Amino acid sequence: MHRLSQPSASWPRHHSLIKVGSLAEKWEKLHPLSGPHDGSNSSKVPVFVMLPLDTVTHGGNLNKPRAMNASLMALKSAGVEGVMVDAWWGLVEKDGPLRYNWEGYAELVQMVKHHGLKIQVVMSFHQCGGNVGDSCRNPEYISLGCDSMAVLRGRTPIQVYTDFMRSFRNRFSDDLGEVIVEVQVGMGPCGELRYPAYPESNGTWRFPGIGEFQCYDKYMRASLKASAQEAGNQDWGQGGPHDSGQYNQFPDDTGFFRREGTWNTEYGRFFLEWYSSKLLQHGNSLLAAAEGIFKGTGAKLSGKVAGIHWHYKTRSHAAELTAGYYNTRHHDGYQPIAQMFSKHGVVFNFTCMEMRDGEQPENANCSPEGLVQQVKIATKAAGIELAGENALERYDAAAYRQVLATSTSASGSGLSAFTYLRLNKRLFEEGNWRHLVEFVRSMSEGGRNRRRLAESDTQRSDLYIGLITEKNVRKTKETLLV
Secondary structure: OOOOOOOOOOOOOOOOOOOOHHHHHHHHHHOOOOOOOOOOOOOOOOEEEEOOOOOEOOOOOEOOHHHHHHHHHHHHHHOOOEEEEEEEHHHHOOOOOOOOOOHHHHHHHHHHHHOOOEEEEEEEOOOEOOOOOOOOOEOOOOOHHHOOOOOEOOEOHHHHHHHHHHHHHHHOOOOEOOOEEEEEEOOOHHHEOOOOOOOOHHHOOOOOOOOOOOOOOHHHHHHHHHHHHHOOOHHHHOOOOOOOOOOOOOHHHOOOOOOOOHHHOHHHHHHHHHHHHHHHHHHHHHHHHHHHHHOOOOOEEEEEEOOOOOOOOOOOOHHHHHHOOOOEOOEOOOHHHHHHHHHOOEEEEEOOOOOOHHHOOHHHOOOHHHHHHHHHHHHHHHOOOEEEEOOOOOOOHHHHHHHHHHHHOOOOOOEEEEEEOOOOHHHHOHHHHHHHHHHHHHHHOOOOOOOOOOOOOOOOOOOOOOOOOHHHHHHHHHHOOO
16 A cells, blocks of 8 residues: 655664663652643643654564663653654555554553553654654655545545544553553644645755745645635636745745735735645644544644744745745734644644744744744633644753743743653763753753752762763663664
8 A cells, every 4th residue: 555665773783781670660769750641730841752763663563672671761760751652654554455553552552651651652644754863764645635535545545544543542442541641643744734845855945945835736726726716816726826936945035925025915815825724624634533533532632833933033934834834924823723723622732942043043034932932822822732842853951941941931821741852872871861851850840940950869879860870871871772
């Protein structure tokens, strides 16, 4: 049914096990771990850590289980709430329609359960391998324009996604709500509700390019034509804007996105409304299906929205527009998304929580901080939870401080959870690990205490938080995954 290339190996060949179990157990008695993912402590922000993209192999097995076991033990000792993993449609159903292999994921869930951790599982219907940091290749991707078309051996994409989610629910019914505390529904590239407007593979797009509209397959063209006829102007249905430029241009290079460009004309408003509405319809269809499947299981539902912060300070917000977010100086693009999420009781997961305006290049007109504040206001108005992720791999204290500030900001709502990107060998380097442990502790205290943590417990033993003493870090790195 699907084409799928072999994920690249990103795990170490050497993983001699170390005897950290007894140390971890002693540490847990000395240091209370984070509580349940149920909001019982309103000030606490639970922290999850993303697992590698190739956690499950092409053959459907758990990748390097002994190394994973040691990694989970270390994360438990650090006080994290749990982990996040991608459940790849292209892996699970690769043997044919309705033939699902969940065995690698089942082994992982049991291992997570054994360590007293929780897990967030992403229903990943998207391509893997075209974005910064991707360590595996999975070429599956389907245009949202054919959501209701029976293009997959008699099934529509929405039916295929629904069958996949139902199979997952049936296979893990005993663990949903207990170990599997959240199911994130993938709705586009990187699992985000957006169009693939800025593909990084093969150098097609480079930051901070504006990207391109994605409305040129036959299904999208037919929809645009029908909408134009309904609006009483058939000429608007001939295709997308002719003056919207190319992937790596800037707004002022184009007629559509420049300060007084076509985006703010009657035609521009018609097109942007249609383009963004197609994305909202896609998200609504998927989340409605997910709600019907997972309602009553005890697991939260979440959806991810991209933090497209470049050109945010311009009037047109070009990069957001091409991705499908109708967000301009005059139009709020995140309220409709938040309201749609609210309709289905879905957590709004947002990226770029670690970024500061001052870190960005001036010519890109970035404002990740302004964007995050806008999203916080939108989610608060919609009455839904806001969770966060870091967009890029960061290990420095400044990035963690920014997340802490965001999680406790008085403007809009705070964060209900934070998922850290990503588990790899660099994370376990001593300085990086110390920053993570201090961050987790501060988040468990609601972000109130940002002081550097002591390097030993009150009895001055070597049970430093997260087994962080030099000798334990050295041993742990021998075991943990890349």
